[in-house]
Amino acid sequence: MNCRKVYRNLSAYHDKLLSEEKARQLEQHLRECPECMQKWREFSEIVKAAGYLEVRKPSSGFNQHLLEKVSLLGAADQESYEPSGNKRWPAYALVLVGMAVAFMVFLTFPHLKKGESHSLAQAPNQTPTLYDELELDGRTFTYQVSEGNDSSWRLFEFDNADDFGTFNPETFRREAKVYRRYVLPVVDIEAGNSYAGESYLLTPVASSGMQSTDVVF
Amino acid sequence: MKAKDKKTVGLSQVSDRELMTYVREGNLGAFNELAERYKVRLYNFIYRVLPEREEAEDILQETFLRAYRERNRFDQRFCFSTWIYTIALNLARSEYRRRKRWRMVRLGTSRNEGELELPDPKNHQESFMPFIEKAIETLPPEYREAFILRDVNRLPYEEIAQILSVPVGTVKSRINRARLLMRQRLEPLKESIYELSKGLPESIGIS
Known part of the structure; x- marks a missing residue:
């Protein structure tokens, strides 16, 4: 078992979900690789400690306040929530509504075409928001953007969770005002999806002479 | 009545x-x-x-x-x-x-830091916990949810899968990535980590 495979299986090992054979191989690797061994020790310490975080409590009047609210809801409200099959919309109506909505969305955002259909494009002039994660081709990339006034936006961190490799942040640091991101929603690659070979854009918007950068994974 | x-x-x-x-x-x-x-x-x-x-x-x-x-x-x-x-x-x-508002949470990794002091070695468990809290805050939402449900609230994988409406396999990979990210975020505090759970029994989580 190599280091990469060990990382992938650390949780399963921790939670005793690995087969005997696999667990044995993993332990073998840990004995031979001090780096992984250290990571494993830190890993398990952190997991254990997370179970001991301070127990926060809602305020002491919580139940009373809640019950007062519930009493106010009263019986009038109950009626509308009575289970009743025939009050429900038939399935075809939902499908029709869904199609109508999809059509309207298409009219509003005609740029949502094939290959970008999952994209969350950032409209210019909007406050940029953070998209925290890309998961492509089985690798996870996390990036964070610091919040501030327009001119100080920059990419703060860009790393690869599986390899512990770090992308050179300089590559992405530029004086952009807004980043237009094309980000796929988190998809579990291990469940059989693959986005290999696709390119994803990280593009500064509304900036004269600014080059947009293709980030190709 | x-x-x-x-x-x-x-x-x-x-x-x-x-x-x-x-x-x-x-x-x-x-x-x-x-x-x-x-x-x-x-x-x-x-x-x-x-x-x-x-x-x-x-x-x-x-x-x-x-x-x-x-x-x-x-x-x-x-x-x-x-x-x-x-x-x-x-x-x-x-x-x-x-x-959709985000705060940057620093863990003391960057150069011009200094807002957060390293945990006091005499008082590990108390002083280290805020770092764990902060590291959790820095996780992307999907990972944060999975990590909290699993490692703070200690729910079984199957229940987490139902709560998040994703397959158990997805939960497993999210939890693994979340934990790896946590370790990575807390790496600067390395030496302190080992002292962290000294003397603590296995947790049963918050219930």
């Missing part, structure tokens, strides 16, 4: 599902008992999953109110715990999606 009182007497021994049956009949005592059972664990979940913690109590209240309003929709074949967690999760999600 008397019959209701009788029911209220032994509520602490009644199962969640049975309590829900009473709640449907309009028994507020049973509802109160459920709130009592779940408020702390849900509060701890909501509190950590939300970027804006001041709102945690409102979301908690809304969770129970919604559970009450939708009491007739609760499917008796399901676990009450899963159901109420799902409600809390959805409310918390719509809250943080609505706000």
Whole structure:
């Protein structure tokens, strides 16, 4: 078992979900690789400690306040929530509504075409928001953007969770005002999806002479 | 009235599902008992999953109110715990999606740092915990949810899969990545980590 495979299986090992054979191989690797061994020790310490975080409590009047609210809801409200099959919309109506909505969305955002259909494009002039994660081709990339006034936006961190490799942040640091991101929603690659070979854009918007950068994974 | 009182007497021994049956009949005592059972664990979940913690109590209240309003929709074949967690999760999600505001949380890794001091070696457990809290805050939402449900609230994988409506395999990979990210975020505090859980027994989580 190599280091990469060990990382992938650390949780399963921790939670005793690995087969005997696999667990044995993993332990073998840990004995031979001090780096992984250290990571494993830190890993398990952190997991254990997370179970001991301070127990926060809602305020002491919580139940009373809640019950007062519930009493106010009263019986009038109950009626509308009575289970009743025939009050429900038939399935075809939902499908029709869904199609109508999809059509309207298409009219509003005609740029949502094939290959970008999952994209969350950032409209210019909007406050940029953070998209925290890309998961492509089985690798996870996390990036964070610091919040501030327009001119100080920059990419703060860009790393690869599986390899512990770090992308050179300089590559992405530029004086952009807004980043237009094309980000796929988190998809579990291990469940059989693959986005290999696709390119994803990280593009500064509304900036004269600014080059947009293709980030190709 | 008397019959209701009788029911209220032994509520602490009644199962969640049975309590829900009473709640449907309009028994507020049973509802109160459920709130009592779940408020702390849900509060701890909501509190950590939300970027804006001041709102945690409102979301908690809304969770129970919604559970009450939708009491007739609760499917008796399901676990009450899963159901109420799902409600809390959805409310918390719509809250943080609505706000879409993010704070940068620093762990003392960058050069011009200095806001956070390293944990005091004499007092590891107390001083280290805030770093764990902060590291959790820096996780992307999907990982944060999975990490909290698994390692703070200590729910089984199957239940987490139901709460998040994703396959168990997805939960496993999210939890693994979340933990790896946590380790990575806390790496600067390396030496302190080993001292962290000295003398602590295996946790059973917040319940």
